[in-house]
Amino acid sequence: MSIGVAFEIALGSLERNVALEVKLAGCALCESAERMQKLCAAMRANDKAQALDLRDAGLSDGALQQLVAALATGAMPALSRLDTRGNPGLGAAAATLLHGLRRLRPKVGVVLAGADSEDGGLSADTDVFACSRELLEGLTAWPTFELVEKQGANDLRCPVCNSATLKPGKITSGGNQHRCESENGCGSYFLQTIGIGDLTLIGLRRRPPG
Numbered sequence: 183m184s185i186g187v188a189f190e191i192a193l194g195s196l197e198r199n200v201a202l203e204v205k206l207a208g209c210a211l212c213e214s215a216e217r218m219q220k221l222c223a224a225m226r227a228n229d230k231a232q233a234l235d236l237r238d239a240g241l242s243d244g245a246l247q248q249l250v251a252a253l254a255t256g257a258m259p260a261l262s263r264l265d266t267r268g269n270p271g272l273g274a275a276a277a278t279l280l281h282g283l284r285r286l287r288p289k290v291g292v293v294l295a296g297a298d299s300e301d302g303g304l305s306a307d308t309d310v311f312a313c314s315r316e317l318l319e320g321l322t323a324w325p326t327f328e329l330v331e332k333q334g335a336n337d338l339r340c341p342v343c344n345s346a347t348l349k350p351g352k353i354t355s356g357g358n359q360h361r362c363e364s365e366n367g368c369g370s371y372f373l374q375t376i377g378i379g380d381l382t383l384i385g386l387r388r389r390p391p392g
């Protein structure tokens with residue numbers, strides 16, 4: 183089956199608005215501008231699909247920007263999983279775009295570019311937390327004010343295990359590091375960005391005990 187035929191089949195699946203998962207894996211979406219236009223139009227008309235598989239789909243940052251723009255303006259309201267693995271054309275802008283998408287569509291879990299196997303990049307720890315969103319190192323972030331344990335105090339609750347207080351660590355040029363290192367903590371560590379004040383997950387460690 184040619185890539186063009188595979189794309190038309192996937193597009194038809196989106197347009198029929200019945201399937202829960204639409205697979206565009208390997209569809210060379212950037213081969214023509216028309217392909218991306220058709221895809222975004224079909225996404226806007228789809229309110230059934232919960233998963234969009236864009237693995238190895240030749241995505242560029244520009245193409246991802248179009249997809250995120252469609253999703254950010256309400257396309258595919260049922261979507262809960264977006265798989266962008268295996269797209270080497272995605273660069274630094276992709277992380278920013280997906281970060282923005284997380285804010286606008288918090289229910290959409292993104293499986294990030296770069297992880298190449300089914301569980302690559304996402305450790306087994308993730309299944310504990312995967313109910314609402316995927317935890318992605320370097321991408322998943324929380325507004326710091328949501329994590330303050332007590333009014334007026336500086337202590338932050340660990341947003342991964344929810345059972346421990348974060349310990350402040352090194353101050354780097356990128357921001358302040360925090361680590362969940364108490365006895366019942368999960369060991370994950372974070373960077374609190376200067377300016378935005380978001381707490382970004384840097385390293386996911388072990389499953390919290392119990």
Ligand SMILES: [Zn+2]
Nearest residue numbers: 340343362368
């Ligand atoms: Zn923790």
